[in-house]
Amino acid sequence: MTNTVTLTIDDLQVTVPAGTLVVDAAKRIGIDIPVFCYHPKMEPVGMCRMCLVEVGRPQIDRETRQPVLDEHGSPVVQFGGKLETGCTVQVSEGMVVRGVTEKVQAGRNEILEFILTSHPLDCPICDKGGECPLQNLTMAHGPGTSRFLYDDKIQLAKHVPLGELIYLDRERCIQCARCTRFQDEVVGDPVIGFFNRGRSLEIVTFSDPGFDSIWSGNTTDICTVGALTTADFRFGARPWELNAAASICNQCPVGCNLTFNTRREAVSGGNFVIKRAMPRQNEAVNEIWICDKGRFTSYHFSESEDRLTQPLVRVNGELVPAEWGEALDIAAEKLGAARGSLLALAGGRLSNEDLFNMKSLSDHLDGQAVLDTHVAGGELVAAYGLAPGSNLGDLGPGDAVLVIACDLEQEAPLWWLRVKQAAERGATVVVANPRLTKLDRSASHHISYTYGQEISALERLPEAFTKARDRVVFFGAEGLGLAGSARLAKALAELVSGFERTGMPNNGLVAVHPHPNDQGAWELGFRPAADLAAAFSAAGAAYLAGSDPLGDGLVSEADLDGLDCLVVQDLFLTETAARADVVLPAQAYVERDGSYTSGERRVQRFFSAVPEPAGTRPDFTITAQIAMRLDLELESRIAPRAFANLAAACPPYQGLTYVKLARVEEQFPIVGRGDMYYGGTTYENSQGLGVQLPLQEGVVNAWDAPAVQETVAGLSAVPITRLYDRGALASRSRTLAPRLDEVQVVLHPKDAAALDLSSGRKAAIHLNGGSGMEVEVALDPGIPQGYALVPRSMGVPVHRPVGASLRALEGELAA
Amino acid sequence: MPDYILLRHRQIPDLDRLEVYMQHGGFEAFKKAVTTMKPEEVVEEVFQSGLRGRGGAGFPTGLKWRFIDKNNTPRYVVANADESEPGTFKDREIMEGNPYQFFEGVMICAYAVGADTAYNYMRGEFWELAHVLDDKLAALEEAGLLGDDLFGTGFSLRIHNHLGAGAYICGEETALLESLEGKLGQPRLRPPFPPSFGLYGKPTIVNNVETLANVPPIIEKGWQWYKSIGTDRSPGPKVFSLSGNVEKPGNYELPLGSTFRELIFEHGGGIPGGKNIKGIMPAGASSAIIVADEEALDTPMDYESVQNVGSLLGSASIIVIDDSVSMDWLVKKTLHFFKHESCGKCTPCREGTYWMTHLIDRIEAGMAGPDQVDLLNTVAQNIEGKCLCALGEFAIQAVMTGIQRFPEDWAQPEPVAAD
Amino acid sequence: MNQLQQKYGPEIKKILAKYPADQKRSAVMPLLYVAQREKMFISKQDMDEIAQVLDLKATEVASIVGFYTLYHDQKEGSSRIQICTDLPCALRGADLFAEELCEQLGIRLGGTTADGKVTVEGVMCLAACDKAPMFQLQNGSGIYYHENQTVDQALELVDSLRNGS
Numbered sequence A: 001m002t003n004t005v006t007l008t009i010d011d012l013q014v015t016v017p018a019g020t021l022v023v024d025a026a027k028r029i030g031i032d033i034p035v036f037c038y039h040p041k042m043e044p045v046g047m048c049r050m051c052l053v054e055v056g057r058p059q060i061d062r063e064t065r066q067p068v069l070d071e072h073g074s075p076v077v078q079f080g081g082k083l084e085t086g087c088t089v090q091v092s093e094g095m096v097v098r099g100v101t102e103k104v105q106a107g108r109n110e111i112l113e114f115i116l117t118s119h120p121l122d123c124p125i126c127d128k129g130g131e132c133p134l135q136n137l138t139m140a141h142g143p144g145t146s147r148f149l150y151d152d153k154i155q156l157a158k159h160v161p162l163g164e165l166i167y168l169d170r171e172r173c174i175q176c177a178r179c180t181r182f183q184d185e186v187v188g189d190p191v192i193g194f195f196n197r198g199r200s201l202e203i204v205t206f207s208d209p210g211f212d213s214i215w216s217g218n219t220t221d222i223c224t225v226g227a228l229t230t231a232d233f234r235f236g237a238r239p240w241e242l243n244a245a246a247s248i249c250n251q252c253p254v255g256c257n258l259t260f261n262t263r264r265e266a267v268s269g270g271n272f273v274i275k276r277a278m279p280r281q282n283e284a285v286n287e288i289w290i291c292d293k294g295r296f297t298s299y300h301f302s303e304s305e306d307r308l309t310q311p312l313v314r315v316n317g318e319l320v321p322a323e324w325g326e327a328l329d330i331a332a333e334k335l336g337a338a339r340g341s342l343l344a345l346a347g348g349r350l351s352n353e354d355l356f357n358m359k360s361l362s363d364h365l366d367g368q369a370v371l372d373t374h375v376a377g378g379e380l381v382a383a384y385g386l387a388p389g390s391n392l393g394d395l396g397p398g399d400a401v402l403v404i405a406c407d408l409e410q411e412a413p414l415w416w417l418r419v420k421q422a423a424e425r426g427a428t429v430v431v432a433n434p435r436l437t438k439l440d441r442s443a444s445h446h447i448s449y450t451y452g453q454e455i456s457a458l459e460r461l462p463e464a465f466t467k468a469r470d471r472v473v474f475f476g477a478e479g480l481g482l483a484g485s486a487r488l489a490k491a492l493a494e495l496v497s498g499f500e501r502t503g504m505p506n507n508g509l510v511a512v513h514p515h516p517n518d519q520g521a522w523e524l525g526f527r528p529a530a531d532l533a534a535a536f537s538a539a540g541a542a543y544l545a546g547s548d549p550l551g552d553g554l555v556s557e558a559d560l561d562g563l564d565c566l567v568v569q570d571l572f573l574t575e576t577a578a579r580a581d582v583v584l585p586a587q588a589y590v591e592r593d594g595s596y597t598s599g600e601r602r603v604q605r606f607f608s609a610v611p612e613p614a615g616t617r618p619d620f621t622i623t624a625q626i627a628m629r630l631d632l633e634l635e636s637r638i639a640p641r642a643f644a645n646l647a648a649a650c651p652p653y654q655g656l657t658y659v660k661l662a663r664v665e666e667q668f669p670i671v672g673r674g675d676m677y678y679g680g681t682t683y684e685n686s687q688g689l690g691v692q693l694p695l696q697e698g699v700v701n702a703w704d705a706p707a708v709q710e711t712v713a714g715l716s717a718v719p720i721t722r723l724y725d726r727g728a729l730a731s732r733s734r735t736l737a738p739r740l741d742e743v744q745v746v747l748h749p750k751d752a753a754a755l756d757l758s759s760g761r762k763a764a765i766h767l768n769g770g771s772g773m774e775v776e777v778a779l780d781p782g783i784p785q786g787y788a789l790v791p792r793s794m795g796v797p798v799h800r801p802v803g804a805s806l807r808a809l810e811g812e813l814a815a
Numbered sequence B: 001m002p003d004y005i006l007l008r009h010r011q012i013p014d015l016d017r018l019e020v021y022m023q024h025g026g027f028e029a030f031k032k033a034v035t036t037m038k039p040e041e042v043v044e045e046v047f048q049s050g051l052r053g054r055g056g057a058g059f060p061t062g063l064k065w066r067f068i069d070k071n072n073t074p075r076y077v078v079a080n081a082d083e084s085e086p087g088t089f090k091d092r093e094i095m096e097g098n099p100y101q102f103f104e105g106v107m108i109c110a111y112a113v114g115a116d117t118a119y120n121y122m123r124g125e126f127w128e129l130a131h132v133l134d135d136k137l138a139a140l141e142e143a144g145l146l147g148d149d150l151f152g153t154g155f156s157l158r159i160h161n162h163l164g165a166g167a168y169i170c171g172e173e174t175a176l177l178e179s180l181e182g183k184l185g186q187p188r189l190r191p192p193f194p195p196s197f198g199l200y201g202k203p204t205i206v207n208n209v210e211t212l213a214n215v216p217p218i219i220e221k222g223w224q225w226y227k228s229i230g231t232d233r234s235p236g237p238k239v240f241s242l243s244g245n246v247e248k249p250g251n252y253e254l255p256l257g258s259t260f261r262e263l264i265f266e267h268g269g270g271i272p273g274g275k276n277i278k279g280i281m282p283a284g285a286s287s288a289i290i291v292a293d294e295e296a297l298d299t300p301m302d303y304e305s306v307q308n309v310g311s312l313l314g315s316a317s318i319i320v321i322d323d324s325v326s327m328d329w330l331v332k333k334t335l336h337f338f339k340h341e342s343c344g345k346c347t348p349c350r351e352g353t354y355w356m357t358h359l360i361d362r363i364e365a366g367m368a369g370p371d372q373v374d375l376l377n378t379v380a381q382n383i384e385g386k387c388l389c390a391l392g393e394f395a396i397q398a399v400m401t402g403i404q405r406f407p408e409d410w411a412q413p414e415p416v417a418a419d
Numbered sequence C: 001m002n003q004l005q006q007k008y009g010p011e012i013k014k015i016l017a018k019y020p021a022d023q024k025r026s027a028v029m030p031l032l033y034v035a036q037r038e039k040m041f042i043s044k045q046d047m048d049e050i051a052q053v054l055d056l057k058a059t060e061v062a063s064i065v066g067f068y069t070l071y072h073d074q075k076e077g078s079s080r081i082q083i084c085t086d087l088p089c090a091l092r093g094a095d096l097f098a099e100e101l102c103e104q105l106g107i108r109l110g111g112t113t114a115d116g117k118v119t120v121e122g123v124m125c126l127a128a129c130d131k132a133p134m135f136q137l138q139n140g141s142g143i144y145y146h147e148n149q150t151v152d153q154a155l156e157l158v159d160s161l162r163n164g165s
């Protein structure tokens, strides 16, 4: 147990852990001490001086070292002559803090007057107006009139792009340094900083591209004024016009809690549209942060012009619009006819409810329910994953984290942050990867190996890991195909099953899946196909939802030729959909209710934020409507009921209801609640913290690694994962578009030299002797020789190690 | 003239050459400390001497050394050679004329606190001097006085010069450490103090150049000898930098407790041009200005007495102001200095110095009414007691005392109606 | 190896040796002096290269350039005459000295001679208050004090700087 300290703040007694700062102690009992520079997630700096309080400490007798008592027997409390900053003073036993005296009020008013001398007071045109700490605190402490001559104000640039995502208004900045400290201290990307000094301090970026960090959006949430705004939202709406809908980010398996802000807009025919994505607090998941991909990609795609809004059926070789009833009839008839040879292929962005209905239909038709993924081991995670009660935020001294075959910051940004913080608290972090990744900065051990040698790398685990108390293992599929991933997962499951504390919270295996609900799909019985092309060739009919194997280069057109019927359910007319016999327009997750199961096996709800485009239906509804035509009763209308059916049928989910998922409890730091000055504009979580699934006893329906050889002679192209890829959703974000990575291939400088290639050079890559695709060359001396690293979802279909050849394209030396 | 203790180069030619310094007993104290005394004994000797920091705050040096965190290594010594307070130029003369005595002080300090690396942080403007001192350090290494296993005792020490690049705030010890770490020179929160959390987060002693130059004679001659100089609570010799409206500006080494009159009139030759003395700034631009009446002139220059007349001795940089100087002009000078040097970390200093310069510019130009003088005073008061470091407090001293103690200098014309 | 390293390799190594191996960042200020030597200002490329040597972000290096007055991020005079016009020197005529010098050169304080060679500016106290009027000359090779100056002496120096001697 940590020591506690009891003190009095404004006549209220509070007991808090030793080491707590006065501002935090006050906040816990609902007393507001105004702050600007202080943020509960960062070290105190005492810069703005707004949090002034009077602090008294019990007088201690020098001889006896006991508190001196007055005639009534109560301790004599001595107050210093100066006001102190509540954000920098740690509580001590018997301390008395006064925040409402005249002296304190005067002090705070004076500080606020100072801050306002250099502020432009352009609230009427400021995006932050309505949720602005400075505006709110000015209401409380500001002077009624200005003694500072308006002419003395410095005029500064008001629209400074710090790169494509974030804009700076230099006049509004009050130099609280929250943004620069966040970038440095919290996420380790000090790419914005102060320039000059004194009153001339200004925020600058010298990175290329500007503000080169995947975390930049968070600075706009904690900015104390309207100095930093996102390119996404600036001049977009007034905060008080916005509605809030709780959601979950659908970009990676972390499952960051989001709030979508919406409002009605004339341009959308008076309909609600999403104006921005904001983080929503979940201290066990994303705390109060989200990455820029989540912020700028999680909803734009739903507004895309090319959304499907009408079913299509193939008539005389052409896809033509059809009525829903007609399309469903055809789909049901054809799929029903393929009983025993149905391939049901699902993508990991479908919700639990969608997947449950799809699996039920597949089972009904004796089909094969297949998950479209490149990371194996989800069924092992169900048995050896993180037990309920796990919170990466609890890892600390004596604990250890292993991350293998994964670039955690790029694949699951928030997990990277949480593991980094665990390292800062004293946990051992071991990174096993052929190259260095950003997590290595936090790691005490790096295990290097050549692609394909993952399992033997495990023999080199340091004692700091093998002897640790709580141990978490993250694994991805860097450099691996599905078969390699499965073998690695199996080896890791064996490792984890041998942990002393296996089954206890914060011990276990986490698969760094490519999609938000891959883990849910595994839990619900979906398994990957060892050879997807073969599975298609063998199938009589295929029913696809949220998956585009043709577009992703997982199968060829020829593989689909043998199908009697191909039914595709999607948001867009994907390459696969264009080949389908029936195309069914689905709803985006922001348009409906549902739930996801995160990689940490936390089931979390998302809520409908905006109305669906006319003509679209939720995936689970469409499946149920097909099923109904095949005499299978599935819930078609109400998501909670679909979830209830799922919970009744699937053991891991037993007993869960939407109501349980919606439970919340008090979290610290307190955010939102109308006083943004403290935690920022992150939303308070009032819609549910989710529930972690219990571990399954033993592995259910283990998926064995297919015996394919995954090594090749000569230069071998291997897949890696990048955050800013060109996948279906990211490429539809207008905000993020300029930041998306070039189609790159990463080579060792020596290999590049041998091929006469240099950094930035354009080259043609040929896979397995196929036709050439244009890529840009990047160099990394940290990767093993003989490999060409190809990011996934960038148009070059490398799904497992394949032989590759590269040749320079003429005269294309980049600037 | 009594023998110099600090400015010995004024009596001994070429004292900046190692062999000359050695001929005059150089490094005997260091050798004595390292070969015959325990580190704690060195600390005790300095503590007993009553030596107080010469960088401005007058903090007891031995007490600071006692605070060093013995449970953490490595430990560092950092000499504060930032010397940027307007009117201060004593450390420069010591480093130019008597560099080895200063380094010997650094070395004894390092031994006393168990540091094996020391840095001499000099203001960037001392660029030429830094190159000279680099050679001095090389000479010390060559002579076996710096390096590994000194005198065969296993004690090792290296000293490096480090140049700042133009920032007064880097004289503040925690800003100095930040700067030395390659960061912006902005002060840290205190506590923790450098003896427990200093350079690179390690236990560190930061002392002023002059403070350190006092150490070798203390070790050599003992604390009793040292305490016999100066006053009881402010013992020892002090180098006073005398500047401004005075006949013979320069550094004067006198015992602490000598009077202003003695310094300004006896040594400094009085006020030139037949003018009268009007005010004294005893601690450079950071001073509360003392009205130079007879009583003030007879005040002993020690930490306590100067405080009693409403100012601080600080670094003892005595700026003399004659009666041709108007305080609004003077305050304009100091405010522009502090506005220029405010690091910008905390609100009252950053915004307040900026605001005050705008007010004083108008006041000094005769373009502001009396209410603006009141406002200037109010702004200064509002800064008081709220800053993160002492610079903000320094900035308001001349403003507040200039207005209060010299009210006649602030008579403002009635504002002219604009049309 | 970047250009800075190619040019000043041994010197950079010597500088780095002063600081603990895991505290390379301490070398940022000395390296900025090195980078400034040739052009009397620090370019974006210099910052990038120093950042590379010290495992920093260019922005972190830029912040240092911005904070300290002896680093310059813009091309101005290849020599800078920096006259102390702070209080103690001003009490001994420094403002007048600065004014006269500028008048003779036909520039304003803070300005640069037409040939782009000499910038004259007022600066804060240089710890030479007893030797006013005084200034420091900052150029690529270093910083040099000139004390107890007359305007004529200063003009002579400016002449020699402008004539490239």
Ligand SMILES: Cc1cc2nc3c(=O)[nH]c(=O)nc-3n(C[C@H](O)[C@H](O)[C@H](O)COP(=O)(O)O)c2cc1C
Binding pocket: B052, B053, B054, B055, B056, B057, B058, B059, B061, B080, B081, B082, B083, B084, B085, B168, B169, B170, B171, B172, B173, B174, B206, B207, B208, B209, B211, B212, B389, B390, B391
């Ligand atoms: C704004 C400011 C500037 C300072 N400048 C200097 C300085 O130039 N030289 C110095 O030795 N101390 C300076 N100090 C004092 C140092 O913070 C510190 O007290 C001193 O270096 C301690 O050494 P000492 O105990 O030997 O005096 C300054 C303090 C402040 C607040």
Ligand code: SF4
Binding pocket: B169, B186, B187, B341, B342, B343, B344, B345, B346, B347, B349, B350, B387, B388, B389, B390, B391, B392, B393
């Ligand atoms: S008082 Fe001035 S110099 Fe000191 S921290 Fe505040 S802004 Fe910086």
Ligand code: FES
Binding pocket: A034, A035, A036, A037, A038, A045, A046, A047, A048, A049, A050, A051, A085, A086, A087, A088
């Ligand atoms: S100083 Fe305490 S919140 Fe800024």
